[in-house]
Amino acid sequence: MSSAPPILRLRGVRKRFGLDTALDGVDLDVRAGEVLAIMGPSGSGKSTLLHVLAGVYAPDEGSAHYLDTLVSELGEADRARLRLEEFGFVFQFGQLLPDLTALDNVALPLLIAGRPRRQAVRQAKSWLTQLGLADHAGKRPGELSGGQAQRVAIARALVTAPRIVFADEPTGSLDSLSAEQVMATLLELAKGTGATVVIVTHDPRVAAYADREVVVRDGRISGVGILA
């Protein structure tokens, strides 16, 4: 068992939306380099948990750390910069910009981060090639299959060499064969870069790829979330 401090650490996290308590006192550690699956019934708080871990939402109570950074105390702009510089995201749908080609979609996070266009395009091409999409670089998302579009989204999430990849039901819109391939690709590539992966899923086949799973029920982790 590694004694390294966790890369992500939540303590006593509460998050409400109006009268609805989405997270109700969550303690959770995520170890650097692990693949963690977050499972649980619909509406139990999985996506909210992912968004707090990723610094998208600030908790109403409790603390959220990324390494030594107390993310829960950062303002919106600093959290946005942290996400851009350190994290990658893969969601179920709607994440690719429809008017941009696959190549430009993948290059975009690098351009936003201020990299020169030539360098951004070269890296985007390299990731598209690794994902078997070299011949589709000039297509727009509407001209791609669901599985191809998800692989473009994976390239876009990995192109910045993130320390952590957050995936929310990344295969929810795909048939089971495509889902299996997309998951295998995501994890193989993420492991190759040493990235930590946090995946929200309903699908036990997806969770089977994880090193560890936690189950969220009624806004709480049922089972062990804190590492020894």
Ligand SMILES: Nc1ncnc2c1ncn2[C@@H]1O[C@H](COP(=O)(O)OP(=O)(O)OP(=O)(O)O)[C@@H](O)[C@H]1O
């Ligand atoms: N942006 C929001 N505004 C208002 N309520 C929200 C918002 N996000 C989540 N909630 C509420 O918080 C609770 C937890 O939602 P969350 O999306 O985290 O659950 P989930 O486990 O990811 O669900 P599913 O598996 O159906 O996606 C739900 O009651 C939901 O209605």
